Amino acid sequence: xxxxxxxxxxxxxxxxxxxxxxxxxxxxxxxxxxxxxxxxxxxxxxxxxxxxxxxxxxxxxxxxxxxxxxxxxxxxxxxxxxxxxxxxxxxxxxxxxxxxxxxxxxxxxxxxxxxxxxxxxxxxxxxxxxxxxxxxxxxxxxxxxxxxxxxxxxxxxxxxxxxxx
Amino acid sequence: xxxxxxxxxxxxxxxxxxxxxxxxxxxxxxxxxxxxxxxxxxxxxxxxxxxxxxxxxxxxxxxxxxxxxxxxxxxxxxxxxxxxxxxxxxxxxxxxxxxxxxxxxxxxxxxxxxxxxxxxxxxxxxxxxxxxxxxxxxxxxxxxxxxxxxxxxxxxxxxxxxxxxxxxxxxxxxxxxxxxxxxxxxxxxxxxxxxxxxxxxxxxxxxxxxxxxxxxxxxxxxxxxxxxxxxxxxxxxxxxxxxxxxxxxxxxxxxxxxxxxxxxxxxxxxxxxxxxxxxxxxxxxxxxxxxxxxxxxxxxxxxxxxxxxxxxxxxxxxxxxxxxxxxxxxxxxxxxxxxxxxxxxxxxxxxxxxxxxxxxxxxxxxxxxxxxxxxxxxxxxxxxxxxxxxxxxxxxxxxxxxxxxxxxxxxxxxxxxxxxxxxxxxxxxxxxxxxxxxxxxxxxxxxxxxxxxxxxxxxxxxxxxxxxxxxxxxxxxxxxxxxxxxxxxxxxxxxxxxxxxxxxxxxxxxxxxxx
Numbered sequence: 001x002x003x004x005x006x007x008x009x010x011x012x013x014x015x016x017x018x019x020x021x022x023x024x025x026x027x028x029x030x031x032x033x034x035x036x037x038x039x040x041x042x043x044x045x046x047x048x049x050x051x052x053x054x055x056x057x058x059x060x061x062x063x064x065x066x067x068x069x070x071x072x073x074x075x076x077x078x079x080x081x082x083x084x085x086x087x088x089x090x091x092x093x094x095x096x097x098x099x100x101x102x103x104x105x106x107x108x109x110x111x112x113x114x115x116x117x118x119x120x121x122x123x124x125x126x127x128x129x130x131x132x133x134x135x136x137x138x139x140x141x142x143x144x145x146x147x148x149x150x151x152x153x154x155x156x157x158x159x160x161x162x163x164x165x
Numbered sequence: 166x167x168x169x170x171x172x173x174x175x176x177x178x179x180x181x182x183x184x185x186x187x188x189x190x191x192x193x194x195x196x197x198x199x200x201x202x203x204x205x206x207x208x209x210x211x212x213x214x215x216x217x218x219x220x221x222x223x224x225x226x227x228x229x230x231x232x233x234x235x236x237x238x239x240x241x242x243x244x245x246x247x248x249x250x251x252x253x254x255x256x257x258x259x260x261x262x263x264x265x266x267x268x269x270x271x272x273x274x275x276x277x278x279x280x281x282x283x284x285x286x287x288x289x290x291x292x293x294x295x296x297x298x299x300x301x302x303x304x305x306x307x308x309x310x311x312x313x314x315x316x317x318x319x320x321x322x323x324x325x326x327x328x329x330x331x332x333x334x335x336x337x338x339x340x341x342x343x344x345x346x347x348x349x350x351x352x353x354x355x356x357x358x359x360x361x362x363x364x365x366x367x368x369x370x371x372x373x374x375x376x377x378x379x380x381x382x383x384x385x386x387x388x389x390x391x392x393x394x395x396x397x398x399x400x401x402x403x404x405x406x407x408x409x410x411x412x413x414x415x416x417x418x419x420x421x422x423x424x425x426x427x428x429x430x431x432x433x434x435x436x437x438x439x440x441x442x443x444x445x446x447x448x449x450x451x452x453x454x455x456x457x458x459x460x461x462x463x464x465x466x467x468x469x470x471x472x473x474x475x476x477x478x479x480x481x482x483x484x485x486x487x488x489x490x491x492x493x494x495x496x497x498x499x500x501x502x503x504x505x506x507x508x509x510x511x512x513x514x515x516x517x518x519x520x521x522x523x524x525x526x527x528x529x530x531x532x533x534x535x536x537x538x539x540x541x542x543x544x545x546x547x548x549x550x551x552x553x554x555x556x557x558x559x560x561x562x563x564x565x566x567x568x569x570x571x572x573x574x575x576x577x578x579x580x581x582x583x584x585x586x587x588x589x590x591x592x593x594x595x596x597x598x599x600x601x602x603x604x605x606x607x608x609x610x611x612x613x614x615x616x617x618x619x620x621x622x623x624x625x626x627x628x629x630x631x632x633x634x635x636x637x638x639x640x641x642x643x644x645x646x647x648x649x650x651x652x653x654x655x656x657x658x659x660x661x662x663x664x665x666x667x668x669x670x671x672x673x674x675x676x677x678x679x680x
Binding site: 025026027028029030032033054060063064067068069070071086087088089090091092095123124125126127128129130131132134136139140141142143 | 175176179211214348349350352353389390391392393427428430431433445446447448451507509514515537538546550580582583584585588592596600603604606
């Protein structure tokens with residue numbers, strides 16, 4: 001897909017999303033969620049469209065997108081893996097798990113593997129604190145994740161063609 | 166028809182409950198048995214999940230933890246007939262000591278009912294609180310909550326009735342009920358469990374709050390990290406609307422109330438109420454200075470009740486059973502019950518709803534049963550990432566808000582995270598500062614800059630381990646920094662990050678002497 005046609009696609013998509021949320025008070029977060037659900041990130045070229053649709057400045061929209069950890073300004077890898085870094089997971093060895101994940105995938109947090117397969121993200125609590133350490137892939141949470149289990153999860157991702165938002 | 170219950174709850178599913186449910190369904194179909202698989206919520210005995218239950222004449226009996234591979238043998242043993250000898254048999258669910266020794270009040274239905282069955286909900290006192298409220302004046306509803314002694318279960322423990330009274334007494338053309346479901350504190354999962362396992366109780370609580378203060382619109386601000394809770398809530402709201410418990414004619418009363426779920430976007434600070442309001446308005450989640458109080462100028466500048474999930478879900482029980490009944494639980498100024506959540510390195514991790522007044526030690530030892538990994542417990546963080554780390558000498562503290570404040574700690578949302586003796590408390594203190602650095606909204610300087618400096622100073626304490634005078638200087642600097650953050654921060658994020666840091670310094674000083 002050429003860059004020009006991709007931009008045109010975004011414009012149509014964003015306009016539809018704005019139209020669907022226009023009457024909602026404080027619609028910016030729902031709009032950003034809908035956009036990221038649809039294409040995996042919030043492209044920079046959509047900010048002026050959103051801004052004019054909600055009668056905001058482009059800076060205000062940019063400010064919101066960058067404030068929230070969840071919203072991305074660039075496309076993620078085919079899968080995202082979130083590792084919980086919070087205390088209940090630390091108590092069961094998540095520091096070692098983080099270290100293992102970075103080393104085995106050869107990426108740091110917020111980076112994507114060279115083959116574009118996996119984006120590694122930190123998360124601060126999945127509410128799964130009774131069975132830590134916890135990892136999330138798409139809408140699935142995994143319990144008691146150690147290095148070995150982490151490798152299994154990664155391997156399984158490689159074997160599936162599941163689209164992960 | 167024999168009913169088998171397999172929980173549908175984030176943690177149960179993370180341990181394979183969906184696959185286990187699938188195996189049972191297949192096995193039942195293959196054998197042509199007259200049985201069905203129901204998806205209840207979790208009882209909160211997480212070390213036993215997936216915990217499968219089945220109805221018997223004596224009550225429900227439980228088996229767990231059940232793996233996919235166990236299903237075939239359970240079916241072959243006709244486990245629904247008792248199978249008390251089976252290695253996974255746990256006996257009558259209600260007789261399991263961990264559950265039997267609790268006082269399940271707000272969580273009375275959790276894990277028992279199908280979360281999305283209005284019929285199940287109504288069969289267990291569902292909407293009795295709403296029906297009572299519909300026959301009362303707004304002032305009487307507020308007075309009932311005030312008399313119950315209910316305080317905010319999200320952490321701040323502010324009297325709920327006082328908040329509601331302020332909103333009721335503030336005239337406005339529009340008022341809002343906002344449910345804070347941004348449960349970001351590590352070690353806390355009570356809100357998630359309640360939303361996934363008994364969502365109608367939260368909906369009912371919000372409707373009653375609306376009747377009490379004259380609000381017709383509710384917002385439920387849910388964290389993005391809870392996808393299953395999101396699905397369950399959306400379905401439950403739809404069912405409640407169809408059932409006439411939301412919309413324009415609530416339970417045939419001509420009263421109106423609507424609820425919209427809004428998703429957060431991975432910002433811990435949005436659990437702070439004013440920051441959450443900003444987020445709901447579509448802005449950066451930056452903290453607002455108070456006053457004005459949100460009860461007077463809240464969401465979109467209108468008077469707003471902001472309550473946590475467990476606070477609101479406690480309301481129906483209070484209205485149905487009366488203020489005195491709820492107030493009868495607890496000690497001192499801490500009335501009612503709190504769902505404690507055992508987490509981290511603990512053998513029997515799970516949810517323990519208790520009246521205020523037991524000791525932390527009872528929770529750790531009688532319910533928790535020691536550490537999961539077998540080594541001795543060393544530190545316990547109560548109340549989330551802004552809560553103090555408590556050494557063993559403080560474990561006999563009574564579980565009530567004031568007793569915890571008296572030792573510079575907090576009960577907060579009731580999360581209890583256990584660490585064994587392998588923990589390095591300097592690293593934990595450093596993480597507290599690091600977390601504040603990552604999650605600070607940036608509005609006030611003590612929090613935004615203080616957290617950055619905090620990480621640096623703790624690193625220099627480590628770096629100067631061999632040089633005692635320099636190390637002591639760095640420790641003194643850290644103490645001073647903590648003073649500044651406590652005194653000068655706009656909200657609890659910067660103002661309470663020093664709690665875990667200082668408690669680590671005070672009670673585990675040796676960890677700050679090694680490199």
